[in-house]
Amino acid sequence: MLWISAGIEVTKQSEIARARRELEKLVGETQTEPDCIKFEILQNLENPACFTLWECWVDEAALKAHFEQPHTKAYLALELTEVMYIERLVSCAGGSLEQAA
Numbered sequence: 001m002l003w004i005s006a007g008i009e010v011t012k013q014s015e016i017a018r019a020r021r022e023l024e025k026l027v028g029e030t031q032t033e034p035d036c037i038k039f040e041i042l043q044n045l046e047n048p049a050c051f052t053l054w055e056c057w058v059d060e061a062a063l064k065a066h067f068e069q070p071h072t073k074a075y076l077a078l079e080l081t082e083v084m085y086i087e088r089l090v091s092c093a094g095g096s097l098e099q100a101a
Contacts (some may be wrong), residue, residue, distance in 0.1 A: 029071035035062030
């Protein structure tokens with residue numbers, strides 16, 4: 001399994017509500033992808049312009065396929081947010097660095 005934690009930030013403060021609505025749609029559509037184990041987006045309480053994505057995919061190919069989905073391309077085309085960081089993670093409960101590579 002491939003776990004991802006990513007931080008994104010709204011590019012224009014006036015677009016926070018719109019970004020949240022569009023992210024909610026993205027979550028609903030992404031969760032139906034066959035190789036998506038988990039896809040959740042959380043909004044920062046102290047800075048509402050910041051969101052954290054928690055994702056788990058069957059493998060690297062599933063993540064790549066996600067970026068080819070029409071709903072993912074449509075969200076990215078809106079240019080409402082920018083990526084601040086991406087972390088590729090492996091579970092400490094039963095996972096190993098060798099399995100993640």
